[in-house]
Amino acid sequence: MTFRTTDVSYVEDVSPGRGALPPRARYAGSDARSLSLNGSWRFRLSATADAEDDSFAAEGYDAGDWAEVRVPGHWVLQGHGAPRYTNHLYPFPVDPPHVPTENPTGDHLRVFDLPGDWPAAGDATLRFDGVESCARVWLNGTELGEFKGSRLPHEFAVGRLLRPGGNVLAVRVHQWSAGSYLEDQDQWWLPGIFREVTLLHRPPGAVGDFFVHASYDHLTGEGTLRVDSEVAGRVTVPELGIDAATGEAVTAAVEPWTAETPRLYDGVLATGGERVPLRIGFRTVALEDGLIKVNGRAVLFRGVNRHEWHPDTGRALDVATMREDVLLMKRHNLNAVRTSHYPPHPAFLDLCDELGLWVVDECDLETHGFTEQDWRDNPVDDDRWRPALLDRAARMVERDKNHPSVIVWSLGNEAGTGRGLTAMAEWIRARDPGRLVHYEGDRECRDTDVYSRMYASHDEVERIGQGLDGGPRRRRELPFVLCEYGHAMGNGPGGLTEYQALFERYERLQGGFVWEWIDHGIRHPGFGYAYGGDFGEELHDGNFVCDGLLFPDRTPSPGLVEYKKVIEPVRFEGDGADGTVRVVNRYDFADLSALALEWSYQVDGETVQDGVLTMPQPAPGASADVKLPEPPAGAREGETRWTLRAVLAEDTAWAPKGHEVAWTQLPVGGRVKPVLTASARPVPAEGLVRLGPAAFDARTGALLRIGAVEVDAPRLDVWRATTDNDDGADWQTDLRHGPLWRTLGLHRMQHRRDAVEWDAEGLSVRTRVAPAAREIGLRTVYRWSADGDRLRLTVSVTPEGDWTVPLPRLGIRLGLTRADTVSWFGGGPGEAYPDSRAASRLGRWRSTVDALQTPYVRPQENGARADVRWVELGGLRIEGDPEFWFTARRWTSEHLDAARHLTDLTPGEGVWVNLDHAQHGLGSQSCGPGPLPRYVLRARPAEFTFVFSPAG
Numbered sequence: 034m035t036f037r038t039t040d041v042s043y044v045e046d047v048s049p050g051r052g053a054l055p056p057r058a059r060y061a062g063s064d065a066r067s068l069s070l071n072g073s074w075r076f077r078l079s080a081t082a083d084a085e086d087d088s089f090a091a092e093g094y095d096a097g098d099w100a101e102v103r104v105p106g107h108w109v110l111q112g113h114g115a116p117r118y119t120n121h122l123y124p125f126p127v128d129p130p131h132v133p134t135e136n137p138t139g140d141h142l143r144v145f146d147l148p149g150d151w152p153a154a155g156d157a158t159l160r161f162d163g164v165e166s167c168a169r170v171w172l173n174g175t176e177l178g179e180f181k182g183s184r185l186p187h188e189f190a191v192g193r194l195l196r197p198g199g200n201v202l203a204v205r206v207h208q209w210s211a212g213s214y215l216e217d218q219d220q221w222w223l224p225g226i227f228r229e230v231t232l233l234h235r236p237p238g239a240v241g242d243f244f245v246h247a248s249y250d251h252l253t254g255e256g257t258l259r260v261d262s263e264v265a266g267r268v269t270v271p272e273l274g275i276d277a278a279t280g281e282a283v284t285a286a287v288e289p290w291t292a293e294t295p296r297l298y299d300g301v302l303a304t305g306g307e308r309v310p311l312r313i314g315f316r317t318v319a320l321e322d323g324l325i326k327v328n329g330r331a332v333l334f335r336g337v338n339r340h341e342w343h344p345d346t347g348r349a350l351d352v353a354t355m356r357e358d359v360l361l362m363k364r365h366n367l368n369a370v371r372t373s374h375y376p377p378h379p380a381f382l383d384l385c386d387e388l389g390l391w392v393v394d395e396c397d398l399e400t401h402g403f404t405e406q407d408w409r410d411n412p413v414d415d416d417r418w419r420p421a422l423l424d425r426a427a428r429m430v431e432r433d434k435n436h437p438s439v440i441v442w443s444l445g446n447e448a449g450t451g452r453g454l455t456a457m458a459e460w461i462r463a464r465d466p467g468r469l470v471h472y473e474g475d476r477e478c479r480d481t482d483v484y485s486r487m488y489a490s491h492d493e494v495e496r497i498g499q500g501l502d503g504g505p506r507r508r509r510e511l512p513f514v515l516c517e518y519g520h521a522m523g524n525g526p527g528g529l530t531e532y533q534a535l536f537e538r539y540e541r542l543q544g545g546f547v548w549e550w551i552d553h554g555i556r557h558p559g560f561g562y563a564y565g566g567d568f569g570e571e572l573h574d575g576n577f578v579c580d581g582l583l584f585p586d587r588t589p590s591p592g593l594v595e596y597k598k599v600i601e602p603v604r605f606e607g608d609g610a611d612g613t614v615r616v617v618n619r620y621d622f623a624d625l626s627a628l629a630l631e632w633s634y635q636v637d638g639e640t641v642q643d644g645v646l647t648m649p650q651p652a653p654g655a656s657a658d659v660k661l662p663e664p665p666a667g668a669r670e671g672e673t674r675w676t677l678r679a680v681l682a683e684d685t686a687w688a689p690k691g692h693e694v695a696w697t698q699l700p701v702g703g704r705v706k707p708v709l710t711a712s713a714r715p716v717p718a719e720g721l722v723r724l725g726p727a728a729f730d731a732r733t734g735a736l737l738r739i740g741a742v743e744v745d746a747p748r749l750d751v752w753r754a755t756t757d758n759d760d761g762a763d764w765q766t767d768l769r770h771g772p773l774w775r776t777l778g779l780h781r782m783q784h785r786r787d788a789v790e791w792d793a794e795g796l797s798v799r800t801r802v803a804p805a806a807r808e809i810g811l812r813t814v815y816r817w818s819a820d821g822d823r824l825r826l827t828v829s830v831t832p833e834g835d836w837t838v839p840l841p842r843l844g845i846r847l848g849l850t851r852a853d854t855v856s857w858f859g860g861g862p863g864e865a866y867p868d869s870r871a872a873s874r875l876g877r878w879r880s881t882v883d884a885l886q887t888p889y890v891r892p893q894e895n896g897a898r899a900d901v902r903w904v905e906l907g908g909l910r911i912e913g914d915p916e917f918w919f920t921a922r923r924w925t926s927e928h929l930d931a932a933r934h935l936t937d938l939t940p941g942e943g944v945w946v947n948l949d950h951a952q953h954g955l956g957s958q959s960c961g962p963g964p965l966p967r968y969v970l971r972a973r974p975a976e977f978t979f980v981f982s983p984a985g
């Protein structure tokens with residue numbers, strides 16, 4: 034065979050490719066032989082698609098001096114070239130279907146031996162589970178074809194080409210292709226063979242494509258099973274006594290599959306040549322009464338958008354990581370996942386079937402960059418691209434159609450509107466009438482069964498819930514989901530509680546999917562985790578790629594802990610003093626028999642007694658009352674409350690016995706506030722004023738120490754290192770507070786001293802705190818008083834001028850020379866902010882200063898603890914009236930604000946402590962709405978008190 038200079042026109046060809054077999058159902062565990070071709074491959078990177086001819090594909094080619102890469106993997110994460118990140122902008126000129134001449138092209142070579150006992154009879158298929166973005170394939174010198182559709186499988190018939198001895202598999206992968214125009218998802222551009230490559234033996238009479246139809250009649254409790262199969266055979270389900278021919282419908286009494294009760298029945302599809310295990314879940318999905326119903330009941334999605342991500346391997350995930358994702362979702366009360374924005378690795382769907390998650394399976398399609406040109410030339414509205422779109426729809430549906438967890442097909446994301454989408458929807462409906470179709474980008478809802486939106490405000494969602502949103506008739510009849518909301522970028526999101534309340538109030542609102550599951554930070558020696566721009570990209574979207582509920586290493590962020598609490602499937606309502614609690618079952622299908630009900634009773638945050646109650650068994654959606662025990666006799670005086678917890682009564686497949694699912698706290702007796710009688714008199718001497726345990730600078734009125742503890746004097750502080758949600762996305766039309774705060778100068782407030790006075794009552798310092806160049810200011814008076822060993826500070830703040838912006842925070846900041854451990858009575862254990870505090874529970878907590886920090890990939894305000902009654906650190910005890918927000922860190926807010934990566938944060942000498950009377954809410958404005966009005970921290974007159982004393 035002779036090889037000539039390669040014709041690379043296929044790269045810019047809008048067709049889906051050539052040579053591949055028609056798509057078919059994916060299954061695992063067949064008794065047919067297979068050979069994994071994962072592992073180390075020879076690798077050569079070229080700068081352009083046509084730099085090298087295809088002689089490397091010929092047998093006998095010597096690739097001895099090539100590099101090696103791991104397959105599955107992305108070469109840019111293995112030292113060849115670099116990843117790039119853009120949100121919706123194409124990182125190349127938009128001139129479809131053309132791509133740049135500079136088109137990183139990776140030639141991959143793998144020589145493999147067929148096992149000696151590889152069956153001689155039959156055929157063989159070579160399967161690629163995912164290659165970004167375009168591949169051309171040769172086996173033993175013969176070209177098999179080429180394909181696009183990165184996150185979709187492609188198979189080639191190769192039996193005739195296989196050799197008993199060595200075989201040479203050559204794959205040329207281009208980073209850019211016409212397909213890239215269809216894959217403009219907000220994520221890193223990561224070329225490579227990033228999912229498995231497998232050789233599958235196809236015995237004579239092997240199973241071809243097959244479609245498991247397993248429905249459930251909730252009125253009769255009967256399941257109906259019919260397996261349509263390209264190759265005739267028999268279907269057996271021993272547990273149900275089923276032994277039927279393919280194509281034959283059989284019924285049996287079954288337990289249905291739901292995400293809450295993922296009951297699977299093991300079966301086998303056997304043809305003349307192959308036995309394929311089936312995992313059958315009986316369920317019926319329908320659009321009925323304007324609602325998405327499964328097995329006759331409306332479902333409420335407590336969902337999340339999941340991109341595939343690993344900080345070292347990008348979108349090449351192993352099964353252990355996928356399992357970890359599903360376990361984490363289940364343990365955080367999630368019941369649904371949208372596979373944004375492409376079909377996931379197939380093993381992920383096996384896990385969803387097994388452990389129970391509703392899946393919105395989304396096609397590998399996004400053309401968002403065309404929005405920059407008002408959607409002109411959008412491929413989804415151009416008939417030339419239709420075969421590619423239909424190919425993508427078919428590859429998704431055919432691959433995933435046998436998963437009970439998949440209940441909705443999504444056409445793609447942010448692709449505008451067009452005939453191509455309609456064609457996809459029509460094809461999908463015809464092929465699989467047993468599921469619903471989703472697409473967000475079309476407000477008319479022409480092609481979808483659900484009205485879907487992203488980042489709609491609470492107000493708008495409420496109007497939609499009430500059916501007051503108008504719109505075209507078709508849309509008005511559809512149920513509503515927020516396919517994206519709660520943008521979890523950096524610190525946040527805020528406002529989840531209020532969304533959930535709407536979902537639970539209005540039937541039409543069937544829940545939503547928080548954006549998104551995990552930060553796509555890339556582990557980096559210099560930065561900790563890298564984000565957009567860190568690889569020198571000329572065009573990038575910075576840390577917008579780090580907007581997940583998990584940090585890149587899969588540690589749950591406070592946002593996930595909050596979300597878990599907000600969506601907990603059991604609610605407790607009642608009054609701790611009254612002793613009766615209503616237990617509300619918020620599952621859609623399950624009773625509460627899997628849960629035990631534990632109670633405990635706290636005095637000043639310390640548990641004095643605990644026990645177990647019988648969990649009532651209200652039906653899904655119903656409630657039942659429980660009587661609390663008598664409060665413990667002889668419990669000491671103090672602030673008292675019940676804590677109730679619903680925990681797993683037994684081990685489950687996704688969490689051990691004792692795992693907490695839901696909880697509440699019910700106050701009984703209120704807080705005892707700190708009292709101090711100002712008995713100490715100020716005593717001036719040698720430039721100091723002594724007052725009780727404290728010493729002040731007589732000239733400036735600055736506090737110098739309390740007992741033996743030196744302090745950097747407390748001052749009013751209104752600044753916080755702006756969060757991503759404070760800064761807001763630059764396309765936001767609503768006011769963005771972060772930039773406004775900076776324009777006004779709230780990050781550089783000046784403190785003017787107007788008077789230092791003392792009298793029998795104590796010491797007062799009058800100041801005005803204001804930014805240069807502005808007339809607005811905060812009159813601030815610090816009043817100090819003391820008894821023998823405690824020192825009280827009352828801060829009064831009076832805004833002056835026209836404060837049109839909220840304050841970031843309002844409180845004081847002080848410095849301590851050292852502090853390591855911290856203990857407090859207040860909200861914990863994790864951070865909380867005004868509109869993200871559902872998960873903060875009152876108790877006695879301990880931490881270190883270092884552990885108080887939340888490691889947002891781009892450093893920003895973090896780590897506040899809510900409702901603090903008192904805190905002890907650095908030798909001081911600080912009590913507050915009213916309760917306060919507490920933050921401590923080894924760097925200043927200014928340092929935190931300036932840092933771009935966690936590695937920029939280096940501990941200084943001391944510890945900076947913020948004691949806040951109030952904090953501004955978080956909201957979700959990095960992509961969605963800002964904080965609700967009730968969480969906006971308006972500049973208003975305020976007064977708050979702290980009492981300091983030596984700790985211990």
Ligand code: GAL
Nearest residue numbers: 120219446447517548580960
């Ligand atoms: C949405 C989009 C997502 C992501 C998100 C912001 O518009 O569908 O892919 O970009 O915004 O993080």
